[in-house]
Amino acid sequence: MDIIEQFKNNKIVQQELKKIHLLSQKLSRKVRIMEVCGTHTMQIAKFGIRRLLPQNIELVSGPGCPVCVTPTEYINKAIFLLRKYNVVVVTFSDLFRVPTTDSSLEIEKSNGYDVEIVYAPTEIFDIVKKYPKRDIVFLSIGFETTMPSIAVVVKEVYRQKLERVYFLLGNKFFLTALEMLIIKSRNFLAPAINSSSTIDGFILPGHLSSIVGEKVYQWIPNRYKLSGVISGFEPVDIVRGIRLVIEQILNCDPRIINEYSRVVKPEGNTQAQKILNEVFCSTSGTWRGLGTIPDSGAKFTDLYSYLDIEKNFYIEKISTQENKECQCAEVLIGQKKPFDCKLFGKICTPENPVGACMVSSEGSCAAYYKYELL
Amino acid sequence: MCIAIPMKVVQINGNEVLCEYKGVRKTVRGDLVSELKVGDYVIIHAGFIIQKVDIKDAIETIRLYEEIENL
């Protein structure tokens, strides 16, 4: 038996779904579970899980896609660097097509600027060889999952004393934003009155948790009496995660359960955490759709701060007016579904995204657009 | 994006680790994990191994589903 394959096993998925349907009959009201990770959003949509759940269990999508929450100003900065200083911009493909008001990295590349797409941050060393006499800027985005890998590369750049390699920092600490999200989505004054728009529990990100561990989520049940299940990305993991959240709701026993214990250790990956903390520390962070959240952004620690492009080059701040009709802020905190937005599917489409949630294929609006319109 | 499926370690050469999954191979970096062995299942993210998969734990999880045949 290939144990890895069993996590896709439809028989197990159907067993779990049956359990969920039975449990749902005991629920006295509609419950809302938020999957905060973009990959969960995509997988749920791809497998069609939302449609397999009982009517009184609703899945809402959170802000867990690093591309979606990257403000347009960040890409404006990268484009400014290309145009003004003719740097080589190195990026994950995720950002390549994200539009600004009048451009995108893809358009800039077609205009002759050098934009290199990489799969791994380590590829930056090949790019240094390809452009030995140019300034190279890595677009450093990603949550706690991606930051340790980038940190390894930053340390290598430092060790090798590479002189013309810089980082445009757009990394974010997801954990900090998660609490802000709960605060925003909750009506503390009268939770009972507005219960339809609160979140009852979370499916927590699998791979982010593999780095940060399970203990760091304890404040969710302790402070907010909400349950959370750390879940993997295979179909069995996801339905199992949903079932575990519902069991906790029924038992009025909010806890953090680690469904993905084959990968997520209680303390996380301490080796990766150590490297992350050597290179990055927190600062205020701006999230597309959520605004500025204290301590949720990342900057370099003192030793590496000279590698921050903004410490070396003057970058004009070009702010972008967000469309007032856009309801990404509400969608990101789970108060509205993509369908509730007037722009969704009409003015705002994956080819022509208006807001954060349509920008990346892992954004909730993009996932709904691609998979859920029936 | 998080890659749901783990890859298997085929060869270790310092920090460079060759991994495989059903005919797909990639050399990734092993800096973020320790005590890596050939045959380990690992989770890959942006070209790095970010965690090992505990196969015993996986088997335990699946064992909970007794109705599944041929386990």
Place this chain on the structure above:
Amino acid sequence: MKQISLSYGSGGKLTYEFITQYILKYFSNPLLEELLDSAVIKKDLFSTDRIAFTIDGYTINPIFFAGGDIGKLSICGTINDLVAVGAEPKLIACSLIIQEGLEFEVIEKVLSSIRNVCETENVKIVTGDTKVVERTACDKIFITTSGIGIIKDNVKLGYDRIKPEDKIIVTGNIAEHGFAILLSRGSYGFEYDIKSDCASLYPLMKKIFDSEYAVELKFLRDATRGGIAAVLNEIVKQNKNVGIELIEENIPVSDEVKSISDILGIDPLYVANEGKMVIITSDSSAEKIVEILTSHPLGKNSKIIGKVTDTYKGKVVMKTLYGAYRIIDMPTAEQLPRIC
């Protein structure tokens, strides 16, 4: 190593030399050898009511890839376009645009692979053109081929023939061409053994055209760019009275394609094929047709992947492995892997 220069495209001595020493070396036939401005074709070649006429331009990076090259692609692609309207491919016109400096060795490799396909498929290149352009005007070689084929009288295809309950067949494992190209381009450091499925589909489809089930065929489409998702979406946009319902479980995908698509987050339904026909046929003929297809090496993985429905008019939907329906939208741009 001898390289081509702009003078080879200037119409003078070198152009003549190129035609006689290279083109005729590979594509000698009476019609071409006359070296007229047009090929002169006798009308008795066309004994049927209808002829098919198509053109396609081929640009690909890299020009040599696992499972084929631009030469093979340019002939197979045009053959398949003819086959997709029920035709037997006959004659081809071929235009080459070559970047100055390209090695003759490379040019000959491409020409010889064009010849190989023409020989095995029994099609003739009867007219053509060669231009050599400046370095910045072209990437190595661009090929345009136009083809003429004769349509069998018993094959009647059209969007309006598609009716609910018709079945949808694909003639084998999908997405192999696209992933092979991705691999040849470096594919983000992933390695795998996927070869392009680039092939002429005439030998396979001839078996159906010659069978009693030919009259049951409703529609054919060569599922190239945009994959089967694009092709099926085009169908429901042209015939808005029907929808298409796919069964994920039945879609033929090799293990390697499945793995790499899972890893890169690229949906194989949207990835290009160069040797897969999407067939829409009557419910009653579908299984018989699959039987014929699977008896041929090119169609050994053929499957009924879904049906035409009147439930989801104008849409393509898919029943997932887990029993839920989801939409299969028109692809927007070439898919890029998702990383962070």
